[in-house]
Amino acid sequence: LAVRSQDLGTDVKAAGMGGEFQPSDLYLLGDCQLDGLPIDQNFTFMTNLMAAALPHASPMNSTNGLLSLAFFLSFPAGVELDWHGTDGDPPTVIFYFGKTLPFTKGLTRVPLKQLPVSQLLSLTVNVNGTAVKAILDTGSPITVLSHRAAQLAGIETARVEPLLQPQAVSEGDLIVGGVDGRLVRLRRSLSSVQILAGDNVSLGQGRVYVGDLPGFAFVGEIDGVLGLDFLQQTYRMVLRVADNEVWFEELQDQV
Secondary structure (H helix, E strand, C coil), X not given: CEEEHHHHCCCCCXXXXXXXXXXXXXXXXXXXXXXXXXXXXXXXEEEEEEEECCCCCCCCCCCCCCCCHHHHCCCCCEEEEECCCCCCCCCEEEEECCCCCCCCCCCEEEECEECCCCCCEEEEEEECCEEEEEEECCCCCCCEECHHHHXXXXXXXXXXXXXXXXXCCCCCCEEEECCCCCEEEEEEECCCEEEEECCCEEEEEECCEECCCHHHXXXXXXXXXXXXXXXXXXXXXXXXXXXXXXEEEECHHHC
């Protein structure tokens, strides 16, 4: 069943690093269960599920949608993203019920902040020794810094004179579009950077992208997006939205 947002009598909006947008249709999907569980072990974890139709295509061709905070809040004890597999198992996602995380050994806690209006989750990362407030974005394959943060962290990118070559794109650059249709050029850093979550959790090294995404201006006080390219350099992470925290276990070769 699809309904228009105005039919509900509410001003339904959504936001991401592409900016703020007004969903077109809202779909009432009902109750939902997790796929892949045995029939006798399956259960309903969310009722009266509502989904908003995005006004633009998914940035990743292999995905059909984005999970919101409402999904993660259905598992108060946390959602574990095991990037590299445990005890020979393949990479997995584990959902914990109850109120507390059943284990913390080997994990380090990093506080999260839920931003007003957008409700996006942010944390402080340390980039080349410089503190940067960034969005925790498991839906982004790359890590992005604003021009301001990159300058403070001493990160250099290839420079192209815009007046002489307005369409020039250096090797490794990306062109992305915001929900307002404006194209943004993201330049890849010339060298690798070191990123820590909080003050002491190593997220490894790698090259980042630099550019001013539309969402930076909308959410305010944010100068970065922490994406999968660095998150997956940890052994695993446990996201606990209800308590505004994320726990990391470092890879052994980064300890």
